[in-house]
Amino acid sequence: MERDRESVGLTPETQAILAELEERGWFLEGQDVARFCMAYAIRAKVPEGATGGTETRWAAGNFDKTGEIRALLAAMYPGCTTPVRMMEHLVNEGLRMVAGRLRSEAIGPAEIMD
Amino acid sequence: MLRLKRLEVEGFGPFAEPQVLEFRDAAGVTVVYGENMRGKTSLLNAIRYAFFGTVLGRGSRVRRLHTISNRDLASEGQFGFSVSLTFDYDGQEYELVRECKPTVKAPSNDEDYAQTVMLRRGTSTLGPQERERALQQIFPKEVSRFFLFDGELLQEYEELLINESEAGHRISEAIERILGVPILKRGRTHLTQLSEEADKHAAKEASKRQETQAIGTALQQATEQKEAHQKEIARLQTQLQELNAQRTEVEQYLQSVQKYASILHERDEAGARLEEAAKDERLCRGDLQKAMGEAWRSLLREPVRAARSAAQADAQKELDAFLLSLRAKAVADGHCGTCDQDVRGAILDRLKASLPEQAPATAPSGRVSAAMSRLADLNKFTEADNTGEIRLLWKRLRDLELEQVTLKDRISDLNAALADSDPETLRRSKASYAEVLEKISVVKRAIEDEGKKAEEKDQNIQRLKKKLDSSGTSDLRATQLRAKMLRDASEVFGAAVDRYKANLRARVEETSSKLFLSMTTEKQDFSGLTINENYGLTIRHRDGRAEEARSAGAEHVVALALMGALQNNAPLRGPIVMDSPFGRLDESHTANVIHTLPQMAEQVVLLVYEAEVGKAKMRDVLKDRLVREYQLERVSARRTNVREVK
Numbered sequence: 001m002e003r004d005r006e007s008v009g010l011t012p013e014t015q016a017i018l019a020e021l022e023e024r025g026w027f028l029e030g031q032d033v034a035r036f037c038m039a040y041a042i043r044a045k046v047p048e049g050a051t052g053g054t055e056t057r058w059a060a061g062n063f064d065k066t067g068e069i070r071a072l073l074a075a076m077y078p079g080c081t082t083p084v085r086m087m088e089h090l091v092n093e094g095l096r097m098v099a100g101r102l103r104s105e106a107i108g109p110a111e112i113m114d
Numbered sequence: 115m116l117r118l119k120r121l122e123v124e125g126f127g128p129f130a131e132p133q134v135l136e137f138r139d140a141a142g143v144t145v146v147y148g149e150n151m152r153g154k155t156s157l158l159n160a161i162r163y164a165f166f167g168t169v170l171g172r173g174s175r176v177r178r179l180h181t182i183s184n185r186d187l188a189s190e191g192q193f194g195f196s197v198s199l200t201f202d203y204d205g206q207e208y209e210l211v212r213e214c215k216p217t218v219k220a221p222s223n224d225e226d227y228a229q230t231v232m233l234r235r236g237t238s239t240l241g242p243q244e245r246e247r248a249l250q251q252i253f254p255k256e257v258s259r260f261f262l263f264d265g266e267l268l269q270e271y272e273e274l275l276i277n278e279s280e281a282g283h284r285i286s287e288a289i290e291r292i293l294g295v296p297i298l299k300r301g302r303t304h305l306t307q308l309s310e311e312a313d314k315h316a317a318k319e320a321s322k323r324q325e326t327q328a329i330g331t332a333l334q335q336a337t338e339q340k341e342a343h344q345k346e347i348a349r350l351q352t353q354l355q356e357l358n359a360q361r362t363e364v365e366q367y368l369q370s371v372q373k374y375a376s377i378l379h380e381r382d383e384a385g386a387r388l389e390e391a392a393k394d395e396r397l398c399r400g401d402l403q404k405a406m407g408e409a410w411r412s413l414l415r416e417p418v419r420a421a422r423s424a425a426q427a428d429a430q431k432e433l434d435a436f437l438l439s440l441r442a443k444a445v446a447d448g449h450c451g452t453c454d455q456d457v458r459g460a461i462l463d464r465l466k467a468s469l470p471e472q473a474p475a476t477a478p479s480g481r482v483s484a485a486m487s488r489l490a491d492l493n494k495f496t497e498a499d500n501t502g503e504i505r506l507l508w509k510r511l512r513d514l515e516l517e518q519v520t521l522k523d524r525i526s527d528l529n530a531a532l533a534d535s536d537p538e539t540l541r542r543s544k545a546s547y548a549e550v551l552e553k554i555s556v557v558k559r560a561i562e563d564e565g566k567k568a569e570e571k572d573q574n575i576q577r578l579k580k581k582l583d584s585s586g587t588s589d590l591r592a593t594q595l596r597a598k599m600l601r602d603a604s605e606v607f608g609a610a611v612d613r614y615k616a617n618l619r620a621r622v623e624e625t626s627s628k629l630f631l632s633m634t635t636e637k638q639d640f641s642g643l644t645i646n647e648n649y650g651l652t653i654r655h656r657d658g659r660a661e662e663a664r665s666a667g668a669e670h671v672v673a674l675a676l677m678g679a680l681q682n683n684a685p686l687r688g689p690i691v692m693d694s695p696f697g698r699l700d701e702s703h704t705a706n707v708i709h710t711l712p713q714m715a716e717q718v719v720l721l722v723y724e725a726e727v728g729k730a731k732m733r734d735v736l737k738d739r740l741v742r743e744y745q746l747e748r749v750s751a752r753r754t755n756v757r758e759v760k
Contacts, residue, residue: 039410
């Protein structure tokens, strides 16, 4: 059985995207951006997968203190056996998706949630 | 006569690089076209700066030299400017160069600059004293208003109609100055002084003779006392003049800063609101960030609800299948494992009937179903929806950002308007104004008192003189006669001054009427202008009555007529340089004024923007009296070049 990760990491590309989104001042810290983008990806039904070439950013325990996210992923992706890896994948995918939308549309945080 | 030949400016206002205007040696009008902000007023000011070292802004307020440097060059650290003016005066060529250079690397006020002036006559450069004397003779500052003016200065001539106005008095004095009246006035003063000297001499001679000694001594004493009072009056009058000048200066300053005070107030208010908006923005951003920290829950609310419904449906299916398998087992075993009782008869039949034809083969597993497990996981998720809150906060944040941008723009505009202000001088001026007014009132009272005393002494002198005349000897009479002749001559000069002024007024009235009728569009109704004691002009209707209600445009035409009339009747002649003088005039008046310009002075330089008068119209109206045209061309917002229009 594949071993799960213990932390959530970002690729150089998503690292830059995170900085770009933080620059907007909508979020207090990077983890909030990451959680938002992960949720965006889940809502967009991003399929199960994994992102390679990441560099550690947040410990999984800190990123999901209450365990809600892991429970959620277990429910939404029943076949997934590596929830932290999945969490990381969703964060990276979500960052790309949100950045793509913000680059093409002049919208605010409320509009992107619609 | 003064005639401009060449003007070169560098670093002055919008003229960063050296720019040259050559004026043709022919009677007529030179026109300089330029849009707003291109530097028309700067050209007028460059001529003023060359002659007097001062630059005027709005309200005829003297501008700080630090603000004159080209802003583009100043932003690169290059401050300072220079103006070179070549002109002819009484058949000789002069070159006047005035430079203003910084004495420190980064100047911030006028004290950080040094000015140098050079005046060349022919081939020789004049020394400082000779230079100032020559400039005062060529172009006295007091009369410059009749040569260099704009629409705003023209409006001041309305003051001439108000007899009591201080400004009217000043202008009236300047008019007499350009018309040469002070020369005659000085002649009369000189003769009066000589007659008084002769009186003193006669009194002295009388005091030497035994028979007239007592009267002579008394006369001598009375004359000396009168002289002392007159000297005191003269001293007080000089003091009053200085105080009035101070008052005018402070009044003008306070008038100009009144505008600044309101700008300052508005800027402070805008600054306070900006700070408040920035604080509100910080708070609002904090609230937004807090809300955005939980926004992931809002994003997942619907997907989780959908997943929960699906899991619930799956769990229900699994429960139904489990119950079915229990019933099937009870039918097959004839015994229910759940209640541990045998199943027979009617109950067995009913159970059989409730089973589908293909009864599930699987036995009940007894494990927690996957759907239930999913549902349990999904129920761990704390549902929230703060989209509405985020929408409101975002809108508020955008409004606050926009408000700050607007406020910053406004503050920047207000700061630009305050560039010439000096809060320290404002404070000092306010304090000194009351002091000056008090001093003026004291000095006026003192003059009145001294005048009364001098009059008393004079009456005494006249009495003593009469006595002396009746008891004088023949050689004393000769001295007395000399004094009398000088007194009579002084009176003749006094009468001559009045006559000359009356003649001048008549000539100014006649010339200004001619010019006015040439410029007005109401020729059929008006017969001319009537001049008053102060050189104020009123429009005369053909029915002989004065036109009481005059429009702003009519005032403008009257003022221009006065300018032309003064030029035509003054011993001092020179060019007229006008900056945008058509602002209050309609098209027909504008055309008439342009047509009349060559009659106003031999050399006219007209600074206009093309919306006022286009090139085609200018050429059509002036024809061969249009001697040269220049265009002020925009290089950037802070740079202008001068190009001759061929």
